[in-house]
Amino acid sequence: MSPDTITMKGIRQGLLVTLGERDWNARLRVLEARLGANPAFFRGGGKGGAMKAKVITVTSGKGGVGKTTLTANLGVALAMQGQRVVTIDADVGLRNLDMMLGLENRIVYDLVDVIEGRCRLRQALVRDKRLSELFLLPAAQTRDKSAVRPDDMVRVCESLREQHDFILIDSPAGIERGFRYALAPADEILIVTNPEVAAVRDADRIIGLIEAEEQGPSWLIINRIKPDMVRHGEMLSIADVVELLSIDLIGIVPEDEAILIAANRGQPLAFSSDSSLAGQVFHNVARRLRGENVPFMPLCEPGTLERFFRFVRSGGN
Amino acid sequence: MEFFKRLMGRRREPSSGEVAKERLRLVLAHDRTSISPALLNTLKDEIITVISRHVAIDVEDVQVTFSQSARESRLVADIPLLIERGRRKK
Numbered sequence: 508m509s510p511d512t513i514t515m516k517g518i519r520q521g522l523l524v525t526l527g528e529r530d531w532n533a534r535l536r537v538l539e540a541r542l543g544a545n546p547a548f549f550r551g552g553g554k555g556g557a558m559k560a561k562v563i564t565v566t567s568g569k570g571g572v573g574k575t576t577l578t579a580n581l582g583v584a585l586a587m588q589g590q591r592v593v594t595i596d597a598d599v600g601l602r603n604l605d606m607m608l609g610l611e612n613r614i615v616y617d618l619v620d621v622i623e624g625r626c627r628l629r630q631a632l633v634r635d636k637r638l639s640e641l642f643l644l645p646a647a648q649t650r651d652k653s654a655v656r657p658d659d660m661v662r663v664c665e666s667l668r669e670q671h672d673f674i675l676i677d678s679p680a681g682i683e684r685g686f687r688y689a690l691a692p693a694d695e696i697l698i699v700t701n702p703e704v705a706a707v708r709d710a711d712r713i714i715g716l717i718e719a720e721e722q723g724p725s726w727l728i729i730n731r732i733k734p735d736m737v738r739h740g741e742m743l744s745i746a747d748v749v750e751l752l753s754i755d756l757i758g759i760v761p762e763d764e765a766i767l768i769a770a771n772r773g774q775p776l777a778f779s780s781d782s783s784l785a786g787q788v789f790h791n792v793a794r795r796l797r798g799e800n801v802p803f804m805p806l807c808e809p810g811t812l813e814r815f816f817r818f819v820r821s822g823g824n
Numbered sequence: 825m826e827f828f829k830r831l832m833g834r835r836r837e838p839s840s841g842e843v844a845k846e847r848l849r850l851v852l853a854h855d856r857t858s859i860s861p862a863l864l865n866t867l868k869d870e871i872i873t874v875i876s877r878h879v880a881i882d883v884e885d886v887q888v889t890f891s892q893s894a895r896e897s898r899l900v901a902d903i904p905l906l907i908e909r910g911r912r913k914k
Contacts, residue, residue, distance in 0.1 A: 704844050741839060743841055751845065
């Protein structure tokens with residue numbers, strides 16, 4: 508376990524002990540203060556030198572919560588912010604990151620070709636024509652996850668670290684082999700969940716497995732939140748999910764039809780961040796990953812009036 | 825109408841969001857500790873047996889549950905004693 512991990516755990520527990528359960532905004536402020544105060548957490552690879560890329564694995568346990576969409580958008584956002592980015596599709600046999608990025612027609616070689624020595628790593632990287640410093644290392648589609656071992660992923664990432672700033676790995680769903688090899692090279696882990704019972708439960712399981720492996724730090728992204736439903740008490744709130752999972756939050760993404768439309772076109776929403784809230788959110792997460800102190804956008808805090816009615820309805824408790 | 829009902833009725837139905845949170849709280853505690861609800865019941869029964877061997881307790885009101893803080897789970901037993909009540913009745 509690295510000293511960083513120990514500090515993170517200490518801070519995390521300290522945070523939750525000293526703050527009231529419901530005071531999630533205060534918790535967020537502490538997180539932001541820490542991001543500002545200690546950017547070393549976020550810069551440079553934890554396992555490499557100061558100038559090397561940071562490897563971030565995006566995972567969730569449950570499928571369909573938005574891992575691939577998030578990876579594509581964070582890749583685009585980071586590249587738009589001048590970072591040199593490689594996105595790796597680790598979902599061998601069920602590749603989709605290429606579709607999200609709109610690069611599916613340009614694939615020649617894939618991850619398994621690299622691992623089995625049929626091509627050099629550089630030949631398998633697909634360069635995005637819209638952003639010259641955004642690359643995709645696609646998964647093999649006709650193979651399965653037994654073609655990749657954890658140390659293969661570590662080796663691939665090691666050879667990419669030198670010439671890039673961020674390596675984003677899109678992990679497969681589940682807790683089996685694919686999850687294991689996607690996790691192996693990670694300096695940091697983004698855990699994606701939706702505000703629904705199955706996704707939160709699976710995220711908790713993943714957090715437990717990551718802690719058992721002494722990997723991390725891990726950050727939570729709550730995806731597809733519907734502020735209106737939260738307001739009416741018909742959806743878990745951000746505070747609920749953060750409290751249940753007890754890990755630090757790095758992003759809140761509202762449900763947005765534009766995300767599906769963007770996937771239809773293979774043009775991630777982060778490209779047009781001015782016109783959509785979700786696109787803006789991806790850029791904010793990217794900036795936080797780079798160590799910037801970016802306040803969370805208020806999405807679903809109940810207004811004063813609503814708080815009053817809730818208070819009255821609950822009988823003054 | 826709905827509004828007045830809500831305003832008047834002090835005991836409202838919990839919203840589905842609250843139900844979800846409560847269910848998750850319990851199931852996560854079970855997942856994290858690998859203590860099943862059945863095992864929790866066994867623990868409860870045995871705690872009752874051991875304690876009532878020495879002091880009188882209100883068996884009906886014994887509660888054995890999980891409490892959650894950070895990523896740490898605790899087993900919490902709430903065991904009402906019968907002694908005080910008995911004395912007052914005399």
